[in-house]
Amino acid sequence: MNASQDSLPPGSGLLGDTGGAVLVAAMEAASAAIYCLAGPALEPVWANARARALGATRADLPLVDGRPVGDIAEVVARTGRPETVRGALGPGGAAATAVLQPLRVDGGPGVLLVLEADHGVVGPDSRGRPDAEGDVLDQAQHSLLPPALPLLPDVRLSGSYHRASSVRAAGGDWYDAVPLGRGRLALVIGDAVGHGIPAAGAMSRLRGAMRSIALRDPSPAAVVAALDAFAAQMEDVEGASVFYAVLEAATGRLTYAGAGHPAPLLVRADGTSEFLPVVPRPPLGSLPGIPTVVSVAVLEQGGTLVLFSDGAVSASGPPPSAGLVRLAETARAVLEAPGALEGEGSAALAAAVAERLSRGDRPDDIAVLVAHRRAEGLAPLDLDLPAVPASLPVVRRRLTAWLTGLGMGEQDRVGVMVAVGEACANAAEHAYRGVEPGRMYVSAAVDVDGQLTVTIRDEGRWRPPDRDPGDRGRGLLIMRQLVDGVVLQGEHGTTVTLSMRLRRTPEETEERHAGTSTADVVVDRTGARPEVRVAGAVDGLGAEQMRIRLLEASHGGTVPVELDLTAVTLFSSAAVRVVLAMSRIAGAEGWRVVVHAPVGGVTRHILEISGLGGLVELR
Numbered sequence: 001m002n003a004s005q006d007s008l009p010p011g012s013g014l015l016g017d018t019g020g021a022v023l024v025a026a027m028e029a030a031s032a033a034i035y036c037l038a039g040p041a042l043e044p045v046w047a048n049a050r051a052r053a054l055g056a057t058r059a060d061l062p063l064v065d066g067r068p069v070g071d072i073a074e075v076v077a078r079t080g081r082p083e084t085v086r087g088a089l090g091p092g093g094a095a096a097t098a099v100l101q102p103l104r105v106d107g108g109p110g111v112l113l114v115l116e117a118d119h120g121v122v123g124p125d126s127r128g129r130p131d132a133e134g135d136v137l138d139q140a141q142h143s144l145l146p147p148a149l150p151l152l153p154d155v156r157l158s159g160s161y162h163r164a165s166s167v168r169a170a171g172g173d174w175y176d177a178v179p180l181g182r183g184r185l186a187l188v189i190g191d192a193v194g195h196g197i198p199a200a201g202a203m204s205r206l207r208g209a210m211r212s213i214a215l216r217d218p219s220p221a222a223v224v225a226a227l228d229a230f231a232a233q234m235e236d237v238e239g240a241s242v243f244y245a246v247l248e249a250a251t252g253r254l255t256y257a258g259a260g261h262p263a264p265l266l267v268r269a270d271g272t273s274e275f276l277p278v279v280p281r282p283p284l285g286s287l288p289g290i291p292t293v294v295s296v297a298v299l300e301q302g303g304t305l306v307l308f309s310d311g312a313v314s315a316s317g318p319p320p321s322a323g324l325v326r327l328a329e330t331a332r333a334v335l336e337a338p339g340a341l342e343g344e345g346s347a348a349l350a351a352a353v354a355e356r357l358s359r360g361d362r363p364d365d366i367a368v369l370v371a372h373r374r375a376e377g378l379a380p381l382d383l384d385l386p387a388v389p390a391s392l393p394v395v396r397r398r399l400t401a402w403l404t405g406l407g408m409g410e411q412d413r414v415g416v417m418v419a420v421g422e423a424c425a426n427a428a429e430h431a432y433r434g435v436e437p438g439r440m441y442v443s444a445a446v447d448v449d450g451q452l453t454v455t456i457r458d459e460g461r462w463r464p465p466d467r468d469p470g471d472r473g474r475g476l477l478i479m480r481q482l483v484d485g486v487v488l489q490g491e492h493g494t495t496v497t498l499s500m501r502l503r504r505t506p507e508e509t510e511e512r513h514a515g516t517s518t519a520d521v522v523v524d525r526t527g528a529r530p531e532v533r534v535a536g537a538v539d540g541l542g543a544e545q546m547r548i549r550l551l552e553a554s555h556g557g558t559v560p561v562e563l564d565l566t567a568v569t570l571f572s573s574a575a576v577r578v579v580l581a582m583s584r585i586a587g588a589e590g591w592r593v594v595v596h597a598p599v600g601g602v603t604r605h606i607l608e609i610s611g612l613g614g615l616v617e618l619r
């Protein structure tokens with residue numbers, strides 16, 4: 001059995017419609033043995049690597065506390081009630097825990113089985129990892145939270161999630177921030193019912209539904225009402241709590257509503273604070289059709305909004321009033337710290353609040369989302385310099401300071417700087433070759449939705465980029481690897497326009513993407529055109545490898561390439577984005593990417609439902 005997206009049952013209640021690939025990747029590497037059982041005989045229809053090592057058939061399921069796990073699964077599927085069994089694994093084996101949760105698979109009953117040794121890894125190669133179940137949940141929960149938050153010129157966002165001390169109390173808390181256009185943001189925080197991986201799956205479905213609804217009609221009344229109806233149809237989502245708000249970044253106007261969730265904290269620029277007044281409403285799906293009352297407030301310049309889950313209040317212990325007081329005091333202390341609201345410092349606000357609240361044991365998860373409205377905007381950058389190499393350090397100093405003021409993280413900032421440096425170096429070295437050096441103009445601005453645009457213009461003689469990657473094609477390759485868009489124009493000199501959607505990475509991402517990818521990506525140059533061949537599970541790291549190889553093989557998009565995906569076993573959303581980006585680059589250069597993906601396969605299906613069928617040439 002291959003533990004990939006290809007082998008998952010369609011419509012599995014375990015995965016939902018959003019976040020399935022990342023959840024599968026997290027479970028595949030888990031030290032616990034994880035099975036999805038379905039069908040009349042409750043045979044495993046999916047099993048992770050640890051489970052396959054034990055044997056991925058019904059007959060291979062072991063005994064726990066002397067009871068056949070398969071028989072316990074039949075009871076769980078029939079009654080719809082979860083069960084946890086602890087005892088010896090097999091005759092005289094190590095102590096283990098089997099957690100069985102009912103779910104729906106292809107419209108029929110199924111069971112999610114998690115089998116974990118109490119003091120190590122299930123299986124013959126036990127390496128003694130006592131918190132393996134918590135590791136699995138951490139990977140799944142973090143993988144399903146937003147990988148990045150929007151970075152707008154007027155608003156600084158930061159998010160953080162801290163798991164409960166007990167694994168059996170963890171899972172289901174979430175936050176999100178959705179750009180809605182015209183400088184508007186949807187700010188959301190919620191808590192799904194239950195714990196563990198099933199709660200993480202429910203959270204994924206709820207967050208996916210929220211985004212889909214908000215992009216059609218982002219008004220709080222419409223979103224909460226639609227989520228209410230959605231929860232009423234989904235047993236694992238019913239009873240979830242949520243707070244949803246729309247913030248207009250330019251004016252600070254905030255419209256909001258909640259369903260069974262605590263109101264956020266508003267900290268004003270002068271340090272005073274209050275919890276926003278919210279008209280109480282039952283959790284989602286509890287009383288379908290109950291009216292939603294929308295409230296309005298203003299987040300003034302210099303003000304900060306702190307959204308939080310229940311765990312932020314319960315961290316102080318009873319009573320809740322004491323937890324709210326401590327939360328307010330903690331938030332104010334964090335915001336008053338030197339440099340907390342400036343540049344990159346604002347990225348750590350949510351983590352600082354959560355960490356101070358979670359010292360010691362955490363009885364529940366803590367999720368925090370912070371939105372700070374800047375006291376002052378950032379004026380565009382305009383430089384007029386001689387087009388000579390001596391001007392390049394000036395561009396670096398001025399642009400670095402300007403980008404830092406935007407709050408860009410170091411990795412993105414360095415990427416923009418390298419791309420701009422390539423364009424400026426080209427102007428300084430080539431634009432006025434053979435004549436007296438003229439001028440070089442560098443401008444940078446960011447719009448209300450966080451779209452950064454940097455333009456490098458000279459008035460010299462235009463010549464098209466060389467196809468040889470050793471010359472200007474290599475500079476184009478570098479630029480396209482580091483920013484979202486590169487446009488060259490050759491009228492009255494050369495103008496290079498670089499564009500990039502600003503985003504802020506939550507603090508968990510570095511750990512989340514640590515490690516190596518199982519994808520194999522190679523370039524074959526023996527044919528008429530270069531071919532990038534990909535095999536294995538193309539996760540986030542594999543997608544990055546694929547992106548770099550495609551850009552290298554195409555000399556930055558200047559020559560056609562083919563992409564062979566016939567040996568891919570898992571094609572993540574990150575991989576879809578890479579193919580989409582490459583199709584745009586190819587379109588701008590007047591060619592189409594040829595993609596080989598077997599007809600009827602899951603990879604081709606993913607490409608087609610992602611709308612790539614009309615952008616690339618599928619074979």
